[in-house]
Amino acid sequence: MPVNYATPAADQLFPVAGVRLGVAEAEIRKKNRRDLTVVALDAGCTVAGVFTQNRFCAAPVQLCRKHLGKGKEMRALVINTGIANAGTGEPGRQTAQATCDAVAAALGVAADQVLPFSTGVILEPLPVDRIRAGLPAAVADLKADNWHAAAHAIMTTDTIAKAASRKLAVHGKEITISGISKGAGMIKPNMATMLGFLATDAGIAQPLLDRLVKEAADASFNCITVDGDTSTNDSYVMIASGQSGVSFTSESDAGWAEVKAAIIAVSVELAQAIVRDGEGATKFITVAVQGGKDIDECRKVGYAIGHSPLVKTAFFASDPNLGRILAAVGYAGVADLDVDGVKVWLDDVLVAENGGRATAYKEEDGARVMAQAEITVRVDLGRGAVAANVYTCDFSYDYVKINADYRS
Amino acid sequence: MPVNYATPAADQLFPVAGVRLGVAEAEIRKKNRRDLTVVALDAGCTVAGVFTQNRFCAAPVQLCRKHLGKGKEMRALVINTGIANAGTGEPGRQTAQATCDAVAAALGVAADQVLPFSTGVILEPLPVDRIRAGLPAAVADLKADNWHAAAHAIMTTDTIAKAASRKLAVHGKEITISGISKGAGMIKPNMATMLGFLATDAGIAQPLLDRLVKEAADASFNCITVDGDTSTNDSYVMIASGQSGVSFTSESDAGWAEVKAAIIAVSVELAQAIVRDGEGATKFITVAVQGGKDIDECRKVGYAIGHSPLVKTAFFASDPNLGRILAAVGYAGVADLDVDGVKVWLDDVLVAENGGRATAYKEEDGARVMAQAEITVRVDLGRGAVAANVYTCDFSYDYVKINADYRS
Numbered sequence: 001m002p003v004n005y006a007t008p009a010a011d012q013l014f015p016v017a018g019v020r021l022g023v024a025e026a027e028i029r030k031k032n033r034r035d036l037t038v039v040a041l042d043a044g045c046t047v048a049g050v051f052t053q054n055r056f057c058a059a060p061v062q063l064c065r066k067h068l069g070k071g072k073e074m075r076a077l078v079i080n081t082g083i084a085n086a087g088t089g090e091p092g093r094q095t096a097q098a099t100c101d102a103v104a105a106a107l108g109v110a111a112d113q114v115l116p117f118s119t120g121v122i123l124e125p126l127p128v129d130r131i132r133a134g135l136p137a138a139v140a141d142l143k144a145d146n147w148h149a150a151a152h153a154i155m156t157t158d159t160i161a162k163a164a165s166r167k168l169a170v171h172g173k174e175i176t177i178s179g180i181s182k183g184a185g186m187i188k189p190n191m192a193t194m195l196g197f198l199a200t201d202a203g204i205a206q207p208l209l210d211r212l213v214k215e216a217a218d219a220s221f222n223c224i225t226v227d228g229d230t231s232t233n234d235s236y237v238m239i240a241s242g243q244s245g246v247s248f249t250s251e252s253d254a255g256w257a258e259v260k261a262a263i264i265a266v267s268v269e270l271a272q273a274i275v276r277d278g279e280g281a282t283k284f285i286t287v288a289v290q291g292g293k294d295i296d297e298c299r300k301v302g303y304a305i306g307h308s309p310l311v312k313t314a315f316f317a318s319d320p321n322l323g324r325i326l327a328a329v330g331y332a333g334v335a336d337l338d339v340d341g342v343k344v345w346l347d348d349v350l351v352a353e354n355g356g357r358a359t360a361y362k363e364e365d366g367a368r369v370m371a372q373a374e375i376t377v378r379v380d381l382g383r384g385a386v387a388a389n390v391y392t393c394d395f396s397y398d399y400v401k402i403n404a405d406y407r408s
Numbered sequence: 409m410p411v412n413y414a415t416p417a418a419d420q421l422f423p424v425a426g427v428r429l430g431v432a433e434a435e436i437r438k439k440n441r442r443d444l445t446v447v448a449l450d451a452g453c454t455v456a457g458v459f460t461q462n463r464f465c466a467a468p469v470q471l472c473r474k475h476l477g478k479g480k481e482m483r484a485l486v487i488n489t490g491i492a493n494a495g496t497g498e499p500g501r502q503t504a505q506a507t508c509d510a511v512a513a514a515l516g517v518a519a520d521q522v523l524p525f526s527t528g529v530i531l532e533p534l535p536v537d538r539i540r541a542g543l544p545a546a547v548a549d550l551k552a553d554n555w556h557a558a559a560h561a562i563m564t565t566d567t568i569a570k571a572a573s574r575k576l577a578v579h580g581k582e583i584t585i586s587g588i589s590k591g592a593g594m595i596k597p598n599m600a601t602m603l604g605f606l607a608t609d610a611g612i613a614q615p616l617l618d619r620l621v622k623e624a625a626d627a628s629f630n631c632i633t634v635d636g637d638t639s640t641n642d643s644y645v646m647i648a649s650g651q652s653g654v655s656f657t658s659e660s661d662a663g664w665a666e667v668k669a670a671i672i673a674v675s676v677e678l679a680q681a682i683v684r685d686g687e688g689a690t691k692f693i694t695v696a697v698q699g700g701k702d703i704d705e706c707r708k709v710g711y712a713i714g715h716s717p718l719v720k721t722a723f724f725a726s727d728p729n730l731g732r733i734l735a736a737v738g739y740a741g742v743a744d745l746d747v748d749g750v751k752v753w754l755d756d757v758l759v760a761e762n763g764g765r766a767t768a769y770k771e772e773d774g775a776r777v778m779a780q781a782e783i784t785v786r787v788d789l790g791r792g793a794v795a796a797n798v799y800t801c802d803f804s805y806d807y808v809k810i811n812a813d814y815r816s
Binding site: 053054055056057084086087088089090091092121122123124185186188227228229230231232307308309310313314316317319322323324326327328329330331334337339340352354355356357395396397399400401403404405 | 465497637760763
């Protein structure tokens with residue numbers, strides 16, 4: 001059960017002009033589930049993406065990088081679940097290419113205008129014949145108001161579909177932003193998450209979009225962790241169709257700040273939805289690190305807390321076991337950290353300062369916060385002005401159950 | 409239940425001339441358990457130690473570093489369980505000092521000849537009055553053949569006492585080595601483990617012992633991980649009494665190679681015992697990384713696999729989910745790793761090569777190895793001649809249970 005998250009209703013996921021989505025049951029690994037999604041883009045869209053830094057990056061990720069690197073106009077995305085097509089060597093690259101070929105033929109575009117995405121079991125071969133067989137149904141299903149179906153069709157171990165959407169008025173015109181994401185385990189994105197897609201009908205020039213997708217990923221998917229495992233298939237892709245009639249080419253354009261803020265906000269919402277649906281999660285934890293000298297040390301401390309199995313099981317148990325949090329701060333790798341200057345809060349409760357427990361701290365105050373489903377651990381390193389957030393979840397029996405059973 | 413480990417019988421833990429141990433029930437946190445240990449050293453011992461790199465290092469660790477740094481002769485160790493005296497700020501340092509004062513008075517030595525060690529709950533004050541009250545019984549209990557009792561008295565969440573002992577003949581004389589260790593959770597030592605003590609009646613000159621304790625820790629305690637959490641109290645201390653009549657002052661001394669190898673072997677045995685008793689462990693995993701360019705990248709890969717909750721739950725499930733291992737290799741942080749050159753074996757079964765599953769691999773072979781209680785994951789990075797081992801355990805329901813319940 002996700003922590004304080006529900007999929008928006010279908011009519012709350014607004015169509016983005018220039019972008020159509022279609023889904024199908026291709027039986028890639030299991031029957032009776034939508035596992036194939038095609039996203040068709042009108043001519044004139046700009047597209048940018050960030051991808052996993054895992055050295056065993058999946059064949060489709062390699063092909064995405066190659067296609068985006070050519071500078072051609074992208075016209076389609078194809079996403080399958082069930083098989084990740086990762087750790088599949090040269091045959092995997094051929095399968096990803098064959099998938100692009102099939103989509104290109106079905107839509108009348110070139111194969112290098114198609115971006116392929118796969119998610120699911122690693123090391124298994126992708127049955128490209130089933131993708132070919134499923135494509136006609138997905139193409140027949142293409143429509144602009146299909147974000148809700150697509151959010152469902154990209155799920156794997158997710159217990160809930162993840163999507164976010166908003167509209168804003170700029171220069172007297174309405175701009176729409178819609179996005180979907182998936183993922184619940186193997187979540188510690190490094191440049192991107194398992195899978196995330198966002199589209200807007202704002203026009204965004206390629207260099208501006210290239211910067212934005214990195215900045216948005218850094219503020220959203222690159223701040224989350226479920227288990228510390230960076231996936232082989234992480235991808236976050238942003239599409240700007242321009243069909244709203246409002247376009248941006250520079251950071252200084254009037255209205256850009258608002259559009260950018262809205263796109264980042266949707267990205268954060270999609271990223272947090274993954275943590276809220278983290279495998280076995282019963283709590284959503286924000287680790288807010290402040291007072292750092294640089295972003296790197298803030299993130300080190302945030303991830304040390306966010307990855308510690310001892311901290312995460314204490315959250316599961318609603319146990320204000322502050323020593324585990326302090327220990328994680330201490331081993332995070334900030335070499336010259338003066339622990340006497342560190343302060344730690346659970347929500348508004350000051351729990352540690354001067355190298356130990358805060359004088360006024362009462363166990364019942366800590367216990368009250370720990371019992372909540374949403375908790376902020378705030379750490380002030382007391383050595384600078386930089387801050388960073390990490391979003392994570394707790395570590396429960398169900399985490400073990402889910403991951404001991406995943407393939408069976 | 410530990411994985412393939414039983415405490416040696418009391419008569420298999422050989423006395424080390426010059427070293428006496430005594431234990432007592434001091435009721436530091438709970439009644440009816442031995443929780444206080446005193447180790448008295450004859451004059452003439454050399455002592456060296458390595459300690460946690462956690463910035464929130466415990467008050468006793470700070471005092472150990474200070475006392476060892478003075479270059480005086482150490483005459484006693486005092487170890488309590490129940491309370492770690494970590495995250496206790498200035499009051500904690502005073503308590504550690506008071507503990508040393510009390511031991512010094514009881515044994516007629518100076519306070520800065522005493523090394524204090526604490527293990528247990530972090531952030532709680534150490535009740536020094538109970539240590540004072542328990543000391544007379546511990547001192548009255550001092551005897552050379554008390555290693556078995558001491559191994560039990562330093563346990564916390566351990567399910568079994570950990571000790572190792574051996575004798576070897578050098579220059580016609582018998583040299584004895586005995587050691588004890590404790591720890592089951594918050595185990596990812598960085599320079600040392602939760603607590604480990606080793607003594608020999610060989611004489612070892614201080615500079616040689618200083619180097620040896622680091623080398624032995626690097627080959628043993630610094631290769632283990634249960635949960636990736638580096639404790640605030642990790643300490644590994646080595647004592648050389650010289651009372652065997654055989655002494656060493658240089659790496660080139662005849663017989664030193666054999667003694668050094670035996671001391672390192674005992675250290676590895678003590679360290680592995682901690683993993684075998686890792687919280688909730690059902691399997692003992694050796695991650696053997698070879699073919700690396702340097703030790704750092706071998707250890708990065710070893711720890712990426714050894715810390716991955718996905719890999720560890722797959723071991724628990726006896727599921728040959730090789731993709732999770734490959735993903736961990738891929739995100740370990742070896743920036744220019746060519747994954748097509750990586751090979752992975754489960755014991756003798758080649759499971760991955762050429763960027764994917766090995767052609768001859770059969771799932772039943774992987775499943776056979778994964779069902780064992782002892783498994784070696786061998787990874788050849790294919791880029792150099794350096795190797796390193798990491799020892800770890802699997803991740804089970806009981807891990808969550810133990811850590812969700814620890815303080816209650």
